[in-house]
Amino acid sequence: MKQRDKKKTLAKNERMNAVKVPDLDELDDTREQTAYKTLRAEHKRHETFKGNLRLVPGRIAEIKSNYLYIVEVGGVYHRASLSGRLKQYSYASTALSAVGDAVELDLANAPDYRIENILPRKNTLSRYAGGGFQKEIILAANIDQVIITTSWRMPLVKFGLIDRYLCIAALEGLDAVIVINKVDLCEDRSELDESTAYYGESGYQVLRTSAVTGEGMAELKQALQDRDSVFSGQSGTGKSTLINWLEPALNLPTAEVSDYNEKGRHTTTQAILIPWSFGGHLLDTPGIKTVNLHRDAKAEIPRIFPGFSRWAPHCRFRDCSHTHESDCAVLQALEEEKLPVERYESYLRIQESL
Numbered sequence: 001m002k003q004r005d006k007k008k009t010l011a012k013n014e015r016m017n018a019v020k021v022p023d024l025d026e027l028d029d030t031r032e033q034t035a036y037k038t039l040r041a042e043h044k045r046h047e048t049f050k051g052n053l054r055l056v057p058g059r060i061a062e063i064k065s066n067y068l069y070i071v072e073v074g075g076v077y078h079r080a081s082l083s084g085r086l087k088q089y090s091y092a093s094t095a096l097s098a099v100g101d102a103v104e105l106d107l108a109n110a111p112d113y114r115i116e117n118i119l120p121r122k123n124t125l126s127r128y129a130g131g132g133f134q135k136e137i138i139l140a141a142n143i144d145q146v147i148i149t150t151s152w153r154m155p156l157v158k159f160g161l162i163d164r165y166l167c168i169a170a171l172e173g174l175d176a177v178i179v180i181n182k183v184d185l186c187e188d189r190s191e192l193d194e195s196t197a198y199y200g201e202s203g204y205q206v207l208r209t210s211a212v213t214g215e216g217m218a219e220l221k222q223a224l225q226d227r228d229s230v231f232s233g234q235s236g237t238g239k240s241t242l243i244n245w246l247e248p249a250l251n252l253p254t255a256e257v258s259d260y261n262e263k264g265r266h267t268t269t270q271a272i273l274i275p276w277s278f279g280g281h282l283l284d285t286p287g288i289k290t291v292n293l294h295r296d297a298k299a300e301i302p303r304i305f306p307g308f309s310r311w312a313p314h315c316r317f318r319d320c321s322h323t324h325e326s327d328c329a330v331l332q333a334l335e336e337e338k339l340p341v342e343r344y345e346s347y348l349r350i351q352e353s354l
């Protein structure tokens, strides 16, 4: 199915230039009037009215507006719209479609491709808006892994933040790879080894990279190959630099570039699925930098906090919070120094924040 050769020729900019679209966002205001239609349309969503139609599988690469989608079909990008039936449904739910969704397309009116079906999601990557309701904003669907990007120095590595990202990944059903970038700034490798050992012991892949010396870049490429990944991490840790190193054609703005040339700075506001020339995709998204955990996550954290799966099943109580309970395997691991006190404190901080 994969047509690598075609993908290789598709530099991002080329693709974007080929897709010229008017701004249709203002049409969103018709939402209210069609609310009643939505109620009727919802139960019909899974019916196929065009049973005799040949549907082709594709993937949503970008959502320009409610009316204009960019879909990837066998490594080639096309413009597409939602079928009327799905369009009605989308008024009720902004989460109807997401970048990364697997879809079925009707090509009968090519080049106007129509999305006829959106297939069930394997997982979603969400952001939670602050405020009372913590509204879920789906950034993307069917992503394989999160590349949690930190830097050893500048900015200083924050393990508490790594823990948060790892919790989010676990809650969303995404694999996680930890990248400690800027290791060229590390003078004492034993300090680096010691402070990251816990994550290795807990089963996570920990990569040390440097875009300056090239260290670890082959391993990073290997981890990304043939998978769909999203880079997340604090500003300045080197996400764009690493991505540019791997795929120079993308030419994402980095700190240095944007400092000197404000005009050249273009910020992504929507998620986009970009193919790697070596296979797999990069999900480029702006929203992931803010790491809110949903309040509902509180009950899950005692089981999914990094490393805890080794111990939590052995606690006496199934819903053990690992704080005051007797026969708590996590507290025992803490006592035996298998669980570093810093990680346990990080766990408590996350629980308190929810």
Ligand SMILES: Nc1nc2c(ncn2[C@@H]2O[C@H](COP(=O)(O)OP(=O)(O)OP(=O)(O)O)[C@@H](O)[C@H]2O)c(=O)[nH]1
Pocket (backbone or CB within 6 Å): 181, 182, 183, 184, 185, 209, 210, 211, 212, 213, 233, 234, 235, 236, 237, 238, 239, 240, 241, 242, 253, 254, 255, 256
């Ligand atoms: N010493 C060193 N500096 C690096 C390395 N990787 C990136 N940098 C520098 O770190 C700064 C920030 O890099 P970016 O790639 O813009 O960081 P980012 O994570 O994309 O930041 P945001 O887009 O703001 O989230 C730049 O000045 C890079 O040159 C590295 O491996 N070693």
Ligand SMILES: [Mg+2]
Pocket (backbone or CB within 6 Å): 239, 240, 241, 253, 254
């Ligand atoms: Mg960047």
Ligand SMILES: [Zn+2]
Pocket (backbone or CB within 6 Å): 312, 315, 316, 320, 321, 322, 323, 325, 327, 328, 329, 330, 331
């Ligand atoms: Zn416990």
